[in-house]
Amino acid sequence: MEEKYNVIIVGAGTAGLMLARELGKFRVKTLVLDRKKDLLNFSFNTLGSFINLDQFGLTRNVVAQDIDTICFHSKRVKSKLKTNLFVLDKKKVHEELIESIDTNYVTFLTHTNITNLKKNETGKVIAITDKKGKEFYADIFVDASGTAGVLSKKVGLINKKTELATGVEYNVKYKGKVTELHLLMGKDYQGGYGWIFPLKDKRAIIGFGTFDEKIVKDLKSRLHQILELSSIKKIVTKDNDIIEGGSIPITPVLDKFIHYNLVCVGDSVSQVNPIVGEGYKFIFEAAIMASKAIHKTIANKNLKHLHDYETEWKKRFLLNYQRSKRTQTKFFKYSQNNILMDYILFISKFFIPKKRAVNSLSGEYGLESK
Numbered sequence: 001m002e003e004k005y006n007v008i009i010v011g012a013g014t015a016g017l018m019l020a021r022e023l024g025k026f027r028v029k030t031l032v033l034d035r036k037k038d039l040l041n042f043s044f045n046t047l048g049s050f051i052n053l054d055q056f057g058l059t060r061n062v063v064a065q066d067i068d069t070i071c072f073h074s075k076r077v078k079s080k081l082k083t084n085l086f087v088l089d090k091k092k093v094h095e096e097l098i099e100s101i102d103t104n105y106v107t108f109l110t111h112t113n114i115t116n117l118k119k120n121e122t123g124k125v126i127a128i129t130d131k132k133g134k135e136f137y138a139d140i141f142v143d144a145s146g147t148a149g150v151l152s153k154k155v156g157l158i159n160k161k162t163e164l165a166t167g168v169e170y171n172v173k174y175k176g177k178v179t180e181l182h183l184l185m186g187k188d189y190q191g192g193y194g195w196i197f198p199l200k201d202k203r204a205i206i207g208f209g210t211f212d213e214k215i216v217k218d219l220k221s222r223l224h225q226i227l228e229l230s231s232i233k234k235i236v237t238k239d240n241d242i243i244e245g246g247s248i249p250i251t252p253v254l255d256k257f258i259h260y261n262l263v264c265v266g267d268s269v270s271q272v273n274p275i276v277g278e279g280y281k282f283i284f285e286a287a288i289m290a291s292k293a294i295h296k297t298i299a300n301k302n303l304k305h306l307h308d309y310e311t312e313w314k315k316r317f318l319l320n321y322q323r324s325k326r327t328q329t330k331f332f333k334y335s336q337n338n339i340l341m342d343y344i345l346f347i348s349k350f351f352i353p354k355k356r357a358v359n360s361l362s363g364e365y366g367l368e369s370k
């Protein structure tokens with residue numbers, strides 16, 4: 001007889017780990033499955049984030065670099081915005097999360113690739129299965145499998161073919177100011193934008209991501225072209241060929257994350273912020289909301305409480321995300337035109353109040369919707 005858990009989480013990434021930690025605190029018997037062998041092996045290693053570390057129980061150990069200024073670069077205009085944020089070390093964030101998970105209640109099983117689910121006649125999920133056909137049983141299932149959306153796609157919460165923005169990065173030599181993070185905009189960034197995240201020891205990450213699927217197939221050569229721009233050469237020098245990167249979902253804003261006893265968190269239901277692609281802060285919040293709803297559901301033996309998570313998410317994020325999405329769509333269009341981008345940057349330098357600019361950028365667009 002298979003062991004039955006209260007909750008099975010598919011995916012031990014950003015969302016899955018935070019959710020596992022919170023469920024452990026509630027003493028919920030949880031199994032976390034991941035297809036990876038090594039949970040700390042990533043396709044990219046640094047993150048820009050406006051996160052409040054204390055809010056999520058993280059220490060300063062996860063900070064790769066403190067930032068006090070964002071420099072925006074278009075073809076001819078440079079504009080600076082004073083604000084505090086972090087460049088985070090992804091591996092350290094995940095290490096801290098794993099260490100803080102109560103293993104009396106939470107069990108990990110790696111190298112387990114989930115491929116399917118079994119529903120009963122009412123639509124309720126009764127089991128999930130891995131590639132080898134092994135079945136796993138629980139009262140509640142969670143899809144935290146990121147852009148794979150292995151369960152969320154099966155039940156139709158998200159389209160099977162998800163729109164993705166894809167980015168590539170190099171770790172390079174850095175000649176700029178260590179507390180200045182750069183955002184690069186305009187035609188050279190072909191339907192997206194670039195970023196330079198400073199690190200310690202005169203290193204930085206330079207990346208370029210696009211929303212334009214046509215560009216994705218030769219992203220690496222496009223990044224090479226960017227590295228040859230004279231404005232970029234002044235700040236960074238490429239000295240190795242190790243390329244990193246990945247994809248984030250850019251679907252229309254969703255607000256349904258539950259199907260009977262299946263709860264979806266993170267990129268599996270496109271919870272990354274539409275405007276800057278910041279996932280951590282928002283996905284952590286969503287995972288905490290989901291953990292409370294799951295705990296209440298188990299305590300009251302009533303699945304209706306799972307919907308508290310959707311209700312809370314909508315209250316906190318829906319307006320924010322809808323506004324961010326509209327801006328992202330405009331940005332995609334305008335970013336292909338250098339003159340327009342120069343103009344926008346010039347105008348925003350003088351006419352957008354600092355607080356509003358920071359709120360928009362940090363994804364707290366509609367603060368009034370909190």
Ligand SMILES: Cc1cc2nc3c(=O)[nH]c(=O)nc-3n(C[C@H](O)[C@H](O)[C@H](O)COP(=O)(O)OP(=O)(O)OC[C@H]3O[C@@H](n4cnc5c(N)ncnc54)[C@H](O)[C@@H]3O)c2cc1C
Nearest residue numbers: 011013014015035047048114145146246247266267279280
């Ligand atoms: C290039 C790039 C740059 C980014 N930069 C930033 C940034 O600067 N700041 C920021 O906050 N966010 C950034 N993000 C976004 C952020 O990384 C994501 O939004 C976030 O990690 C998503 O978390 P998640 O838990 O939903 O998915 P993930 O963290 O991707 O976790 C999904 C997990 O599920 C596992 N999995 C997948 N399929 C299966 C399966 N079938 N069976 C079992 N396990 C499975 C995977 O192995 C993985 O461990 C960036 C993303 C990319 C790609």
